[in-house]
Amino acid sequence: NLPRQVVMKEVGPRDGLQNERQKILTEDKISFINQLSESGLKYIEVTSFVHPEWIPQLADAKDVLQSIKRNQTITYAALVPNMRGLIRALEAEVDEVSVFLSASETHNKNNINKTIDETIPILKEVVQEGLKANRSVRGYVSTVIGCPYEGYIEPEQVLKVVDALFNMGVTEVSLGDTIGVAVPTQVEKLLARLFNEYPPNVFAMHFHDTRGTALANIVKSLEMGITIFDSSVGGLGGCPYAKGATGNVATEDLLYLLTEMGIETGVNMDAILASAFFIEEKIGRKLGSKQLEIARGK
Numbered sequence: 001n002l003p004r005q006v007v008m009k010e011v012g013p014r015d016g017l018q019n020e021r022q023k024i025l026t027e028d029k030i031s032f033i034n035q036l037s038e039s040g041l042k043y044i045e046v047t048s049f050v051h052p053e054w055i056p057q058l059a060d061a062k063d064v065l066q067s068i069k070r071n072q073t074i075t076y077a078a079l080v081p082n083m084r085g086l087i088r089a090l091e092a093e094v095d096e097v098s099v100f101l102s103a104s105e106t107h108n109k110n111n112i113n114k115t116i117d118e119t120i121p122i123l124k125e126v127v128q129e130g131l132k133a134n135r136s137v138r139g140y141v142s143t144v145i146g147c148p149y150e151g152y153i154e155p156e157q158v159l160k161v162v163d164a165l166f167n168m169g170v171t172e173v174s175l176g177d178t179i180g181v182a183v184p185t186q187v188e189k190l191l192a193r194l195f196n197e198y199p200p201n202v203f204a205m206h207f208h209d210t211r212g213t214a215l216a217n218i219v220k221s222l223e224m225g226i227t228i229f230d231s232s233v234g235g236l237g238g239c240p241y242a243k244g245a246t247g248n249v250a251t252e253d254l255l256y257l258l259t260e261m262g263i264e265t266g267v268n269m270d271a272i273l274a275s276a277f278f279i280e281e282k283i284g285r286k287l288g289s290k291q292l293e294i295a296r297g298k
């Protein structure tokens with residue numbers, strides 16, 4: 001019982017680039033996003049309006065968001081941690097904002113310098129003001145299966161922060177396996193618990209592929225009714241405040257899987273591969289997705 005269509009949400013320009021050490025020129029980020037805009041993707045997370053000292057790579061968030069060539073059929077989103085971030089994002093005419101927190105107390109503290117209880121009222125105001133400004137608001141929950149500091153996270157703990165986000169008024173929650181530890185049996189247990197309270201179509205899955213289990217987790221999620229997946233071109237990515245976190249599942253590997261399973265995405269493989277080769281050159285290290293390796297061998 002697989003879905004006929006899936007929405008692929010590209011997070012490479014944000015989740016991907018935030019973890020790259022080498023400074024990437026603003027104009028190269030803009031070209032990268034403009035290329036992605038030609039690939040049939042309908043959603044691109046462009047950057048984040050966090051504290052520039054915490055994520056120096058994305059300190060040019062406003063310039064990037066304001067300078068890209070907008071395709072009217074695409075939602076251009078950005079991450080915001082607080083009201084200061086929301087104001088900056090609105091000034092740059094963001095289409096959608098994403099707020100974020102962790103299911104794990106320790107990761108939350110390391111990532112955004114607050115406890116979960118301190119974070120909730122801050123995000124609540126951001127969501128309210130974002131909706132008032134006619135923006136849609138997405139919520140992320142990090143460490144939904146495992147935390148680098150606390151280990152396995154129980155579904156009940158995830159449900160608590162998911163409830164908090166939906167109570168604020170977010171329209172979708174993206175469930176992040178931040179450090180790529182999840183396996184399908186754990187994904188099944190988590191989703192079964194969440195689906196007792198919410199329908200599958202309000203969730204997206206956000207898998208990092210640290211241990212090569214992302215596609216297996218995606219198949220399990222598809223079988224359970226999930227129709228939205230986050231991915232990064234070339235498998236770029238990671239959270240700098242989660243030790244051992246590496247890239248997201250690669251957009252081109254996800255695309256191959258979905259297409260061969262007969263699931264529509266509207267995304268063009270050649271365009272995705274071209275943008276991966278482009279950004280690979282700019283970050284100065286080889287990206288390692290399966291589809292890129294195959295394309296290199298051609």
Ligand code: HMG
Pocket residue numbers: 015018048049050051052054055079081082084085086088100111112113140141142143175176177178206208238239240241
């Ligand atoms: P803080 O230092 O506690 O902030 O950082 P504060 O509220 O105490 O403010 C201190 C100063 O920072 C103030 O300036 C603020 O104005 C300024 P001062 O008055 O001292 O001159 N400030 C800002 N400036 C610009 N933009 C802002 C902003 N906010 C405050 N938005 C904060 C708290 C949340 C800001 C900081 O910890 C932070 O930016 N953290 C972000 C870390 C991050 O980006 N992590 C990666 C993204 S999450 C992720 O990757 C996971 C995900 O992919 C899902 C998954 O894989 O699980 C989403």
Ligand code: MG
Pocket residue numbers: 015176178206208238239
């Ligand atoms: Mg992530």
